[in-house]
Amino acid sequence: MPIAYIPRTRERYADYSPYRWALNHSAPWAPLTKPLRDCKLALVSSGGFYLEGQAPPTDADTPCGRIPKDVDLAELRIAHHGYRDNDADHDPNIVLPIEHLHELQAAGVIGEFAEWVLSFPTIYSQDKTCRVIAPHVVEELKAMRTEAALLVPV
Amino acid sequence: VGLVARAVEAAGIPTLSLSSAWDITYAVRPPRAVFVNFPLNHQLGKPNDPKLQRRILLDALRAFELFWQPGMMLTLPYVWDANDTSWEEQDYGPEAQLYGVGRAVQEGFVEQKLKRA
Numbered sequence: 268m269p270i271a272y273i274p275r276t277r278e279r280y281a282d283y284s285p286y287r288w289a290l291n292h293s294a295p296w297a298p299l300t301k302p303l304r305d306c307k308l309a310l311v312s313s314g315g316f317y318l319e320g321q322a323p324p325t326d327a328d329t330p331c332g333r334i335p336k337d338v339d340l341a342e343l344r345i346a347h348h349g350y351r352d353n354d355a356d357h358d359p360n361i362v363l364p365i366e367h368l369h370e371l372q373a374a375g376v377i378g379e380f381a382e383w384v385l386s387f388p389t390i391y392s393q394d395k396t397c398r399v400i401a402p403h404v405v406e407e408l409k410a411m412r413t414e415a416a417l418l419v420p421v
Numbered sequence: 422v423g424l425v426a427r428a429v430e431a432a433g434i435p436t437l438s439l440s441s442a443w444d445i446t447y448a449v450r451p452p453r454a455v456f457v458n459f460p461l462n463h464q465l466g467k468p469n470d471p472k473l474q475r476r477i478l479l480d481a482l483r484a485f486e487l488f489w490q491p492g493m494m495l496t497l498p499y500v501w502d503a504n505d506t507s508w509e510e511q512d513y514g515p516e517a518q519l520y521g522v523g524r525a526v527q528e529g530f531v532e533q534k535l536k537r538a
Contacts, residue, residue: 268458268509269442269443269444269456269458269496270442270443270444270458270509271444272442272444272445272461273444273445273448288445288448288449289423289424289448289449290448290449291427291448291449291450292450293450293491293492294427294430294450294451294452294491294492295427295430295431295452295491296430296452296490296491297430297431297432297433297434297435297436297452298435299435299485299486302486303482303485303486311422311425311429312422313422313425314462354462354463354467354468355462355468357468357469358468358469360465360468360471360474361462361463361464361465361466361467361468361474362462362463362464362465364465364474364478366471367465367471367474367475367478368478370475371478371479371482376479376482377482389422393424396424396425397424397428400425401424401425401427401428401429402428404425404428404429405428405429405432405434408429408432408434409432409434413434414434414435415434415435415436415437415485416426416429416434416435416436416437417436417437417439417481417482417485418422418425418426418429418436418437418438418439418451419422419438419439419464419465420422420423420438420439420440420442420446421422421461421462
């Protein structure tokens with residue numbers, strides 16, 4: 268069974284005023300007008316991934332970092348305030364499937380793997396997510412002429 | 422990231438979100454979502470199991486092409502551990518430990534491990 272994270276969060280932070288989760292009853296829609304094998308697909312992650320040597324993306328800092336798709340996975344670092352174990356440190360592909368997308372491009376499953384992988388850490392402010400991070404991600408995706416985006420929430 | 426997915430979709434780029442938190446994703450309602458009932462941050466499976474990761478990703482991409490109306494969410498039938506569901510109680514439950522606060526590195530990352538398989 269899926270875990271009820273919203274009640275668990277409420278329980279865990281019972282001493283604080285309750286978090287107001289985003290609640291939507293409908294969603295926007297952009298139809299996929301051609302098969303993915305003909306699309307340029309971008310990978311977007313809220314896992315707070317960044318490159319060794321870069322400034323880690325933080326709330327106050329860059330809204331969203333760019334990682335080249337040809338990155339050596341050993342150079343990836345994670346800055347994320349959420350709880351996590353170290354599995355993603357050992358194998359980033361479990362939340363950031365860079366190696367697999369290269370393979371799927373070679374196999375013709377996707378047309379092209381977009382040159383930059385975008386990553387930012389989850390933040391709790393919906394306002395800032397919508398006002399700062401989302402427009403930045405949209406801008407980056409448009410600059411790459413992305414035709415489809417795979418988002419992996421953390 | 423669901424809010425970002427909605428913004429990207431609204432800007433005309435089709436999106437798929439790959440989630441491991443069913444209730445949160447359903448509440449935010451991204452345009453297309455695939456749910457895998459795995460511990461958070463393990464949407465594509467277990468570390469160093471590229472075959473499983475690749476299968477889940479392929480299924481997700483197939484679903485991407487399948488969805489025909491906004492807000493659809495498909496649950497993929499993968500099971501983390503058929504013989505042990507204890508992670509469901511530990512993951513973010515009352516006993517959960519907090520991790521990676523601030524910074525984590527791949528080598529020498531020594532914070533306490535969750536009691537997971």
